[in-house]
Amino acid sequence: MTNQSEADRVVAAFRKAIAQFTDPTITIHEAWADTPQSACVIYERSPSIDGLLGRRITFPPHAVTDDPGSTGADWAQNVIEPLGSLASSLQKDALGISWLGIRDGQFPVPPGRNQSQ
Numbered sequence: 001m002t003n004q005s006e007a008d009r010v011v012a013a014f015r016k017a018i019a020q021f022t023d024p025t026i027t028i029h030e031a032w033a034d035t036p037q038s039a040c041v042i043y044e045r046s047p048s049i050d051g052l053l054g055r056r057i058t059f060p061p062h063a064v065t066d067d068p069g070s071t072g073a074d075w076a077q078n079v080i081e082p083l084g085s086l087a088s089s090l091q092k093d094a095l096g097i098s099w100l101g102i103r104d105g106q107f108p109v110p111p112g113r114n115q116s117q
Contacts, residue, residue: 006061007033013072014041021080028079030110037061040108042097043079050087054099055079056108 011031018028029052031041038058045053057075083090083100090098093107 005033005036006059007036007039010057010059010072010075011039013070014039014075015072017073017076018079021076023080026080032111034108039075040110041075041079042110045082050083050090050098052095052097053083053090054093054097054108055101056099 011033014031015028018026025046027044027046029042029044032039034040034056035058037060038056040054040056042052042054044051055075055078057071057078059071086100090100091102091105091107092098095110095113097107097110099107
C-alpha cells in the first residue's frame with residue numbers, strides 16, 4: 001500500500017487521462033486533492049464564454065486498488081464534455097472561477113490562493 005492518498009491517486013489518474021485527449025479547446029490550469037475523498041480542477045474552454053471553470057468531484061473510499069484510476073478517467077471525460085444544461089448551475093466565487101455543482105456556497109480554494117485574492 002502506498003502513502004499516496006486516494007484523492008492524490010485520482011488526481012494523478014485524471015492528469016494522465018486528460019493528457020490523452022487532443023482537444024486544443026481545453027486548458028487545464030490546476031488539479032489538486034481537496035480532501036481525502038474529493039479533488040478539484042480549474043480549466044478553461046476556448047473560445048471561452050464561461051471564463052475559468054471549476055469542478056469538485058467527491059468519491060467514496062475505494063475498495064479496489066485501481067478504482068482511483070477509473071474515477072480519474074471518468075472525471076477527465078466529464079471535463080472534456082461540453083457543459084450543456086449544467087451551465088445554468090454555475091456559481092462564481094470571489095476569485096472569478098465559475099464552479100459547477102457547488103450547492104452549499106463552500107467553494108474550493110486552489111492551493112496557494114485564498115478567497116480574498
